[in-house]
Amino acid sequence: MSKVSDIKLKTKQIVKKHKGDKSALIAVLQDIQEAFNYLPKEALITVGDAMGIPTSRVYEVATFYNAFSLNPRGEHIVKICVGTACHVRGASAILDKFERTLFIKPGETNQDQKFSLELVNCVGACALGPVVVIDTEYHGQMTMAKVDKIIGKLKEGAQ
Amino acid sequence: MVNMIIDGKNISAPKDTMLLAAIRGAGISVPTLCAHEAVSRSGSCRLCVVEIKKGNRSRIVTSCLYGVEEGLVVDTKSDRVLNVRRLVMELLLARCPESDVLQKMALEMGAEPQPRFVADTDKGKCILCRSCVRVCEEVVGVSAIGLFARGSQKTVGPPFHEQSDVCIGCGACVYVCPTGHIEMISTGEKRKIWGRRFKMQPCDKCGKFFAPVDQLKYISKKTGVPFEELSVCTDCR
Incomplete structure (x- = not known):
């Protein structure tokens, strides 16, 4: 089975789960992103067809929200907080360390599709600054040494 | 009917109309870009701002989206209104410095390009009014x-910025665009719009190319009129 037909099938199932309700578009897109880690083009087109929403409207919503990604992302998503509190506590050094360790810049995914790097402006845990959120786990009071440790652990776990 | 005082004159307008329509109905001109008769009001160009007074309070509203109210006192040319309008114009001008429509309008209202608003070079003539999308x-x-992405990245176009297969090449978006941002090149038998080429239909009688084949097919499908009947241009019908 080709990948495209896989995507279409899964997308149709997700739309069905939401009973094709047009107002559930964002929820549908969230579920698709959960399933594929990003929003594939084929999925967006299928969503439009299955829900009776023009593709242009679906694409408008998908491009509007920062939470949606139209490019494939890595297995682990590293979100570095560069909000005021974290910045003051040295977030830029932590960002630099991640960039050098993973060989990617913010918004990019590394070659083996293991890590994506993203910047966020506050995760509401300023007391823990500098904060890094990896997938759903919060890592507070980040240091250079901790970066290596965490990435090492994730790489081990991924293998 | 609802009675109001607009620029010191007693004006009455039917209920459920918008302030802009009432003002223009009274023969007072208000500059607008996005209020095209073919599309619904959106309040996106922000040039139609007026000052309304209710009791002791006054505020600035977009007249195209503000419904008429009994006893409303409206000022369309107060200093406050003109200031807001000029500021809006300066911002629009900074976004689309090349637009001749904006330049002409700016000249009329005394707005000039401001050094504090750095001019954009990559936005073309699009003011993101959404008229074309509407x-x-x-x-x-x-x-x-549609309008995709957001903030300073926002752009107009077909989804994925690729050729759209639902576009019928009618050029309605070109017609409503207030600034002439959308490019449509018609060369007799071909028309190019949004990066896609459309084959034009020659009139059965005079042979003039008058509409894209896709548009006629769409009209035929929508109205049930056979395609053959539509392949005669409006002049020969």
Whole structure:
């Protein structure tokens, strides 16, 4: 089975789960992103067809929200907080360390599709600054040494 | 009917109309870009601002989206209004410095390019008023284009910025665009719009190319009129 037909099938199932309700578009897109880690083009087109929403409207919503990604992302998503509190506590050094360790810049995914790097402006845990959120786990009071440790652990776990 | 005082004159307008329509109905001119008769009001160009007074309070509202109210006191040319309008114009001018429509309008209202608003070079003439998107959805009914991304990245176009297969090449978006941002090149038998080429239909009688084949097919499908009847241009019908 080709990948495209896989995507279409899964997308149709997700739309069905939401009973094709047009107002559930964002929820549908969230579920698709959960399933594929990003929003594939084929999925967006299928969503439009299955829900009776023009593709242009679906694409408008998908491009509007920062939470949606139209490019494939890595297995682990590293979100570095560069909000005021974290910045003051040295977030830029932590960002630099991640960039050098993973060989990617913010918004990019590394070659083996293991890590994506993203910047966020506050995760509401300023007391823990500098904060890094990896997938759903919060890592507070980040240091250079901790970066290596965490990435090492994730790489081990991924293998 | 609702009675109001607009620029010191007693004006009455039917209920459920918008302030802009009432003001223009009274023969007072208000500059606008996005208020095209073919599309619904959106309040996106922000040039139609007026000052309304209710009791002791006064505030600035977009007249195209503000419904008429009994006893409303409206000022369309107060200093406050003109200041806001000029500021809006300066911002629009900074976004689209090349637009001749904006330049002409700015000249009329005494707005000049401001050094504090750095001029954009990559936005073309698009002011993101969404008129084209609206006409495509509301009038044409195909929704081939949209406004994508957000903030300073926002752009107009077909989804994925690729050729749209639902576009019928009618050019309604070109017609409603207030600044002439959308490019449509018609060369007799071909028409190019939104990066896609459309074959034009020659009139059965005079042979003149008058509409894209896709548009006629769409009209035929929508109205049930056979295609052969539509392949005669409006002049020969």
